[in-house]
Amino acid sequence: QQQVKQSPQSLIVQKGGISIINCAYENTAFDYFPWYQQFPGKGPALLIAIRPDVSEKKEGRFTISFNKSAKQFSLHIMDSQPGDSATYFCAASKPGGGTSYGKLTFGQGTILTVHP
Amino acid sequence: ETGVTQSPTHLIKTRGQQVTLRCSSQSGHNTVSWYQQALGQGPQFIFQYYREEENGRGNFPPRFSGLQFPNYSSELNVNALELDDSALYLCASSLWGNQPQHFGDGTRLSIL
Numbered sequence A: 001q002q003q004v005k006q007s008p009q010s011l012i013v014q015k016g017g018i019s020i021i022n023c024a025y026e027n028t029a030f031d032y033f034p035w036y037q038q039f040p041g042k043g044p045a046l047l048i049a050i051r052p053d054v055s056e057k058k059e060g061r062f063t064i065s066f067n068k069s070a071k072q073f074s075l076h077i078m079d080s081q082p083g084d085s086a087t088y089f090c091a092a093s094k095p096g097g098g099t100s101y102g103k104l105t106f107g108q109g110t111i112l113t114v115h116p
Numbered sequence B: 001e002t003g004v005t006q007s008p009t010h011l012i013k014t015r016g017q018q019v020t021l022r023c024s025s026q027s028g029h030n031t032v033s034w035y036q037q038a039l040g041q042g043p044q045f046i047f048q049y050y051r052e053e054e055n056g057r058g059n060f061p062p063r064f065s066g067l068q069f070p071n072y073s074s075e076l077n078v079n080a081l082e083l084d085d086s087a088l089y090l091c092a093s094s095l096w097g098n099q100p101q102h103f104g105d106g107t108r109l110s111i112l
Helices: none
Strands: A004-007 A010-014 A019-025 A033-038 A045-050 A056-059 A062-067 A072-077 A086-093 A104-106 A110-115 B005-007 B010-013 B019-024 B031-037 B044-050 B053-057 B064-068 B074-078 B087-094 B107-111
Touching: A004 A086, A010 A019, A019 A033, A019 A086, A019 A110, A033 A062, A045 A056, A045 A062, A045 A072, A072 A086, A104 B044, B005 B087, B010 B019, B019 B087, B019 B107, B031 B074, B044 B064, B074 B087
Parallel strands: A010 A110, B010 B107
Antiparallel strands: A004 A019, A019 A072, A033 A045, A033 A086, A056 A062, A062 A072, A086 A104, A086 A110, B005 B019, B019 B074, B031 B044, B031 B087, B044 B053, B064 B074, B087 B107
């Protein structure tokens, strides 16, 4: 069962443009939504994350928008740069601790290419 | 602060063999999770270790097993390797019950 659906599969943006990647989830028990950036030959690196008590979080050029009622969240990359060219993954997790554990459920990934 | 380190970086095995992958968690982290990332896909959760015990497993058969040591480092063992086991194996560490999880650069396993 695909619990986190990510779109688009690939995205081409011009330098200076805005990159937007979307994710939708099914499990309302999810309470942590990170975005990871992965370069070829490297592991995923945490970019930014949000919890459902806020609708938006901004860190530098990266912004997460969160819509709890629609069960959707998105990553916006402002002023996109060629160095941002990478694969981006959204993920979701239920609360951890006690008898539970915080496994991450990932989307399928979006390959972002930023042209100079 | 030392990040998550994994070894080896690359490994080639044949069908039916066994493999052991290793992970050192980020300093201060007591929980290790393992993920399998097939080419062009998102990582898939294998299992998580805390206090040297498995705490949760994804949809992987018992031939995938693990260990966690008192220093929080961990091993992933895969027996009876199959062609479909070819993937990038990622280790992530965290504090129990907390996010975020920080990933290593993985071990690329190729099965011939």
